[in-house]
Amino acid sequence: MAKIQMKTPLVEMDGDEMTRILWKWIKDILIKPYVELNTEYYDLGLPERERTKDKVTLDASAATKKYGVAVKCATITPNAARMPEYNLSQMWKSPNGTIRAYLDGTVFRAPILVKGITPYIPTWTKPITIARHAYGDVYKNVEMTVPQGSKAELVMTDKDGNEKRETIFDFEKSAGIIQGLHNLDSSISAFARACFNYALSTKQDIWFAAKDTISKKYDHRFKDIFSEIFESEYKDKFAEAGIEYFYTLIDDAVARVIRSHGGYIWACKNYDGDVMSDMVSTAFGSLGMMTSVLVSPDGVYEYEAAHGTVQRHYYKHLKGEETSTNSVATIFAWSGALRKRGELDGIKALCDFADKLEKATIDTIEDGAMTGDLYILSSLPNKRKVNSREFLEEINTRLSQMM
Ligand code: NAP
Numbered sequence: 423m424a425k426i427q428m429k430t431p432l433v434e435m436d437g438d439e440m441t442r443i444l445w446k447w448i449k450d451i452l453i454k455p456y457v458e459l460n461t462e463y464y465d466l467g468l469p470e471r472e473r474t475k476d477k478v479t480l481d482a483s484a485a486t487k488k489y490g491v492a493v494k495c496a497t498i499t500p501n502a503a504r505m506p507e508y509n510l511s512q513m514w515k516s517p518n519g520t521i522r523a524y525l526d527g528t529v530f531r532a533p534i535l536v537k538g539i540t541p542y543i544p545t546w547t548k549p550i551t552i553a554r555h556a557y558g559d560v561y562k563n564v565e566m567t568v569p570q571g572s573k574a575e576l577v578m579t580d581k582d583g584n585e586k587r588e589t590i591f592d593f594e595k596s597a598g599i600i601q602g603l604h605n606l607d608s609s610i611s612a613f614a615r616a617c618f619n620y621a622l623s624t625k626q627d628i629w630f631a632a633k634d635t636i637s638k639k640y641d642h643r644f645k646d647i648f649s650e651i652f653e654s655e656y657k658d659k660f661a662e663a664g665i666e667y668f669y670t671l672i673d674d675a676v677a678r679v680i681r682s683h684g685g686y687i688w689a690c691k692n693y694d695g696d697v698m699s700d701m702v703s704t705a706f707g708s709l710g711m712m713t714s715v716l717v718s719p720d721g722v723y724e725y726e727a728a729h730g731t732v733q734r735h736y737y738k739h740l741k742g743e744e745t746s747t748n749s750v751a752t753i754f755a756w757s758g759a760l761r762k763r764g765e766l767d768g769i770k771a772l773c774d775f776a777d778k779l780e781k782a783t784i785d786t787i788e789d790g791a792m793t794g795d796l797y798i799l800s801s802l803p804n805k806r807k808v809n810s811r812e813f814l815e816e817i818n819t820r821l822s823q824m825m
């Protein structure tokens with residue numbers, strides 16, 4: 423069988439620890455036998471980030487913008503413990519943060535569902551994808567403790583030097599606390615466009631929620647921007663695709679999500695997304711089954727697993743012990759990126775390969791062969807635990823029959 427040819431290179435960002443080991447195995451066992459892989463390779467592993475003073479992360483971001491599609495392995499975000507471990511000259515910033523800021527992107531997280539693993543909310547039979555606005559609000563706040571007897575005011579000075587003031591509170595009777603938040607029309611608009619584009623590209627409804635009844639200017643601005651952009655740029659495209667945009671209050675959204683069957687994208691303000699993405703991913707089961715896509719407002723896609731480098735398993739692997747690490751989210755990052763590359767370049771065989779790779783992965787688990795994290799959760803009577811490498815070989819047994 424001739425290998426599937428690619429046109430435009432896919433940007434490939436390698437990473438760290440256990441996921442770096444899986445990365446190579448996935449390519450060798452599941453992709454290279456079938457696809458003449460054409461990637462532009464960037465090593466985002468921590469040693470190379472240290473060696474290049476993190477320039478490699480910026481180069482990889484620029485390449486992603488240039489070519490339009492990237493696939494990324496999990497990477498270490500250094501903390502104090504990593505400084506001596508990797509002999510670092512600086513505590514380099516999170517690569518994901520750097521790439522997201524460069525592309526002004528929004529992250530969409532979606533669980534992969536398989537038979538035998540029931541979400542904690544059993545009526546969630548379809549995935550719920552969460553989109554988190556990753557700019558501003560409490561994450562870029564300014565806050566103060568206020569001594570009793572103080573008065574706190576909000577002051578805004580315009581470009582001509584005119585001041586606008588409003589009293590926040592008169593702390594006459596007690597000491598207290600204050601905090602200042604901001605967001606940008608440009609950032610909210612980019613978020614809205616990324617959400618609407620992703621809804622179109624995945625043919626799913628999109629929900630957005632805020633607290634506009636209480637926050638009549640701040641949260642209301644989010645609601646208005648979403649609505650203006652939807653009406654003027656997306657309404658017709660949504661009607662054509664048969665999908666909907668739905669706005670409601672955040673508390674109503676939470677109640678509806680719990681009662682729903684899934685199958686939609688839930689766009690969240692920054693804090694709501696932080697909290698709700700942990701709730702939703704926990705309810706769906708394993709971190710190893712959660713995918714993540716960064717989408718820019720101008721349609722650039724970067725695919726990865728939502729989990730980290732699985733450090734504990736890596737140390738076992740280094741000691742020569744057997745590991746049973748779940749590679750599903752990383753496999754789906756590859757299939758997502760290859761499918762998108764195939765769509766953009768008009769290579770149907772590449773899209774079909776991505777579908778088959780995903781089906782072979784799910785079939786493997788549903789036939790009973792799974793990694794330890796899933797083995798604990800699965801209710802299949804014939805389940806058996808396999809090691810990291812056996813799992814990939816089991817997938818390939820099924821994939822090779824489909825090719
Ligand atoms: P983690 O790598 O996500 O792992 C946390 C724990 O979750 C693991 O110890 C393991 O539990 C379980 N787990 C996660 N993924 C799994 C998988 N694929 N298969 C089986 N079990 C899995 O998070 P972490 O240990 O907090 O972080 C490790 C490193 O990853 C850190 O340096 C952090 O900066 C980085 N990180 C990177 C990204 C990214 O690049 N997107 C995201 C998050 C964290 P058991 O040990 O109980 O088996």
Ligand code: MG
Nearest residue numbers: 695696697700
């Ligand atoms: Mg969180």
